[in-house]
Amino acid sequence: xxxxxxxxxxxxxxxxxxxxxxxxxxxxxxxxxxxxxxxxxxxxxxxxxxxxxxxxxxxxxxxxxxxxxxxxxxxxxxxxxxxxxxxxxxxxxxxxxxxxxxxxxxxxxxxxxxxxxxxxxxx
Numbered sequence: 001x002x003x004x005x006x007x008x009x010x011x012x013x014x015x016x017x018x019x020x021x022x023x024x025x026x027x028x029x030x031x032x033x034x035x036x037x038x039x040x041x042x043x044x045x046x047x048x049x050x051x052x053x054x055x056x057x058x059x060x061x062x063x064x065x066x067x068x069x070x071x072x073x074x075x076x077x078x079x080x081x082x083x084x085x086x087x088x089x090x091x092x093x094x095x096x097x098x099x100x101x102x103x104x105x106x107x108x109x110x111x112x113x114x115x116x117x118x119x120x121x122x123x
Contacts, residue, residue, distance in 0.1 A: 042107050045078050046115050050101050054117040057099040062092045071103075080105045087116070 057063050087102035104114040
């Protein structure tokens with residue numbers, strides 16, 4: 001009985017190879033998934049910043065130089081590069097006029113994005 005239990009059987013690399021290929025495939029899918037989720041998180045954070053500064057611009061009538069510098073710093077902290085704020089209201093507008101915040105740039109230096117928010121122009 002002992003000889004039967006200790007006897008080595010012929011191995012088959014095919015069983016192990018298919019398992020290894022499956023594990024590598026699932027690992028690559030997971031890496032892509034987490035990369036995409038990270039990009040969506042950054043995009044959502046940019047959207048929240050745009051909303052925050054739109055509300056500030058509605059209250060004050062424009063975005064001041066200090067607020068502009070703060071916005072750029074917060075965007076850089078999120079990993080945004082090539083930041084462009086053209087189209088944003090930096091000059092004071094009259095009561096009831098529309099103020100806009102337009103942010104464009106690159107996430108992680110590779111993915112272009114653009115976010116635009118406008119006030120509701122309450123009269």
